[in-house]
Amino acid sequence: MADRGIELQGIVVRDPKKYEELYPNFPFISINKIPKSKEATFILCVKDDQIMGFLDELIQFGLSNSTVVHCSGSFNSRSMTPYFENNGYLYPLQTFNQNHDIDFDAIPIFVGGSNSNTLNTILTIANRLGNNVHEISESKRKTLHLCAVYINNFGNRLFGVAQDIANKEEIPFEYLKPLAEETVRVVFEKNHKSAQTGPAKRKDISTIERHLDYLREKGLIEELEMYLMFTKMIQDENR
Amino acid sequence: MADRGIELQGIVVRDPKKYEELYPNFPFISINKIPKSKEATFILCVKDDQIMGFLDELIQFGLSNSTVVHCSGSFNSRSMTPYFENNGYLYPLQTFNQNHDIDFDAIPIFVGGSNSNTLNTILTIANRLGNNVHEISESKRKTLHLCAVYINNFGNRLFGVAQDIANKEEIPFEYLKPLAEETVRVVFEKNHKSAQTGPAKRKDISTIERHLDYLREKGLIEELEMYLMFTKMIQDENR
Numbered sequence: 023m024a025d026r027g028i029e030l031q032g033i034v035v036r037d038p039k040k041y042e043e044l045y046p047n048f049p050f051i052s053i054n055k056i057p058k059s060k061e062a063t064f065i066l067c068v069k070d071d072q073i074m075g076f077l078d079e080l081i082q083f084g085l086s087n088s089t090v091v092h093c094s095g096s097f098n099s100r101s102m103t104p105y106f107e108n109n110g111y112l113y114p115l116q117t118f119n120q121n122h123d124i125d126f127d128a129i130p131i132f133v134g135g136s137n138s139n140t141l142n143t144i145l146t147i148a149n150r151l152g153n154n155v156h157e158i159s160e161s162k163r164k165t166l167h168l169c170a171v172y173i174n175n176f177g178n179r180l181f182g183v184a185q186d187i188a189n190k191e192e193i194p195f196e197y198l199k200p201l202a203e204e205t206v207r208v209v210f211e212k213n214h215k216s217a218q219t220g221p222a223k224r225k226d227i228s229t230i231e232r233h234l235d236y237l238r239e240k241g242l243i244e245e246l247e248m249y250l251m252f253t254k255m256i257q258d259e260n261r
Numbered sequence: 262m263a264d265r266g267i268e269l270q271g272i273v274v275r276d277p278k279k280y281e282e283l284y285p286n287f288p289f290i291s292i293n294k295i296p297k298s299k300e301a302t303f304i305l306c307v308k309d310d311q312i313m314g315f316l317d318e319l320i321q322f323g324l325s326n327s328t329v330v331h332c333s334g335s336f337n338s339r340s341m342t343p344y345f346e347n348n349g350y351l352y353p354l355q356t357f358n359q360n361h362d363i364d365f366d367a368i369p370i371f372v373g374g375s376n377s378n379t380l381n382t383i384l385t386i387a388n389r390l391g392n393n394v395h396e397i398s399e400s401k402r403k404t405l406h407l408c409a410v411y412i413n414n415f416g417n418r419l420f421g422v423a424q425d426i427a428n429k430e431e432i433p434f435e436y437l438k439p440l441a442e443e444t445v446r447v448v449f450e451k452n453h454k455s456a457q458t459g460p461a462k463r464k465d466i467s468t469i470e471r472h473l474d475y476l477r478e479k480g481l482i483e484e485l486e487m488y489l490m491f492t493k494m495i496q497d498e499n500r
Binding site for chain 1 (some may be wrong): 310405410424425493497
């Protein structure tokens with residue numbers, strides 16, 4: 023973060039020893055060794071269900087004047103206010119995978135704060151991290167997170183069905199990559215309804231039947247239910 | 262196709278007048294004006310359920326020595342043999358949308374033929390159209406087509422759920438594009454199971470409940486069923 027002009031005072035963790043060996047160049051600080059009087063901005067990069075516990079510990083060290091920022095899509099920010107008046111969120115809309123550098127400039131970051139001072143602090147940090155920063159309300163951030171679940175979590179699982187079928191039949195899955203990329207390109211260019219093609223859309227019953235037969239034969243029951251559900255949804259909207 | 266070294270003798274259609282106005286530079290031929298003695302290769306770019314009717318007409322004009330090639334993922338090639346001994350397929354694995362130029366070099370093309378001469382003819386054409394040509398069996402081509410249905414047809418419908426939710430809440434849908442692109446990148450790099458993240462994977466019940474509440478409140482019943490189905494599938498595989 024130093025190359026972005028952000029002064030990182032330390033990475034607060036429960037047990038620095040666990041991390042120091044892995045990342046010897048990072049300034050880890052034990053949570054019970056934060057200087058008591060220090061006012062700082064804490065960015066909480068932890069799972070949703072660990073946020074409140076972390077606030078509990080911070081407040082024990084008399085840090086209630088500090089600013090706390092969570093990075094969650096769905097966490098309820100208001101539940102932080104009894105602990106820290108200055109609170110907010112910095113939500114980078116991307117899926118993070120190990121072993122892959124993240125280009126923060128390509129990632130939209132959504133921010134909000136409990137008051138204008140806090141918002142400005144968070145905006146400053148976000149604008150140094152990336153250049154695609156948007157102020158967004160608590161409720162819209164949660165809706166965005168729901169959309170992200172459909173696109174990333176469910177999208178991964180959907181593509182996984184094709185991946186498993188291709189693998190089992192010894193068909194290289196990468197054959198399907200240009201199609202997947204085009205699918206994304208098109209749905210972000212026009213409405214999904216006008217982009218829709220395929221047997222379900224054109225009511226090609228014999229192809230649908232052949233696909234269902236295949237899935238039944240292979241014992242792919244969940245995949246068959248998925249096929250029926252999508253086919254129904256596509257047909258429902260094209261009546 | 263001329264710039265690819267393929268001599269295109271004509272585009273056979275039922276009613277040339279319908280097309281000549283739209284595409285004045287294309288050589289349309291009426292189906293009942295094909296020179297009777299001519300042996301040629303016919304590439305059938307028609308819907309699956311029109312292929313047999315088209316063969317019926319061609320055979321009436323005494324063209325049974327010709328080669329016929331369908332472009333379908335799921336059509337049963339063997340049903341062509343009683344009409345034309347020399348038959349096969351040239352299946353470009355991509356979704357075609359109007360108003361967008363297709364880069365054939367980026368599209369995998371899958372070919373097969375009823376005999377080696379026919380296969381060679383089709384290979385020659387395919388290799389001039391693109392540079393990502395693969396010989397594939399009838400059954401694998403059909404499996405590929407099923408995979409393509411999951412990725413493109415169902416993928417479009419899945420992303421459409423997020424698109425509709427974003428639109429209704431006046432959230433710009435393009436905010437989600439980097440995430441969608443990353444979803445594709447990652448699942449083609451590693452197995453979907455290790456790429457899986459999200460509330461379903463980490464059994465984050467309170468986030469799941471909030472999402473279901475939202476979908477119920479908005480009356481998004483099919484979207485709610487979809488949410489439950491994917492959540493169950495992801496949890497089933499992470500027991």
